[in-house]
Amino acid sequence: MMVVGGFIIGFGSRYAGGCTSGHAITGLSNLQLPSFIATCCFFVGGLIMANFILPYIL
């Protein structure tokens, strides 16, 4: 879990061009639409994992 999770954190944050701090906090602070889209996608990914995938693998 830590291996896969770590890998997709690194890969995803580079692909999206920022992580939680980069997009959600500084991006939204600068009122950037792409950052808002990225933040929404972070949440979509997180919601899918926490609600639909993690309950089955834990």
Added chain:
Amino acid sequence: MKDQNKDFETRSLDTVCVNESHLQHKWYHNIKYLIVGLLFGIVFIKAEIISWYRIQEMFRFQSFHMYGVIGSAVIVGIISVFLIKKFNIKTIYGEEIEFHDKVFNKGQIIGGIIFGLGWAITGACPGPIFAQIGTGATIMIVTLFFAIVGTWVYGYFRDKLPH
């Protein structure tokens, strides 16, 4: 020099503001970054945002905690950016602060979802990983290592991925 330029361009795609200092300093000038970093880590731990359970709570809409933390960070951030732009505030060495507008690309959607999946599994995003290691969760060293592997793999396949 050419390589350095390319690196700068790549970075300006990814960051909100590229404030590369062109001044040369002695090593002890870096201590202030250490202090800010230390404070940042302490705040992470005190705000409990490095907790896996807090992240799970957020995604299951069981607690307002993380929304409060992120929301207040964004509000403070908006005010700070507004003040920096309005009063044209300079860095500590009097250099100009530039903001770059983010350019939309498909990576923000695909990469965002991939990142979100990882965020919920490990309860970590790239900053808090370090704070988690510091609290004694040494297993996070594995996560950190593979996060770095992930960024490397991204860099390797960058040209082949849809953007």
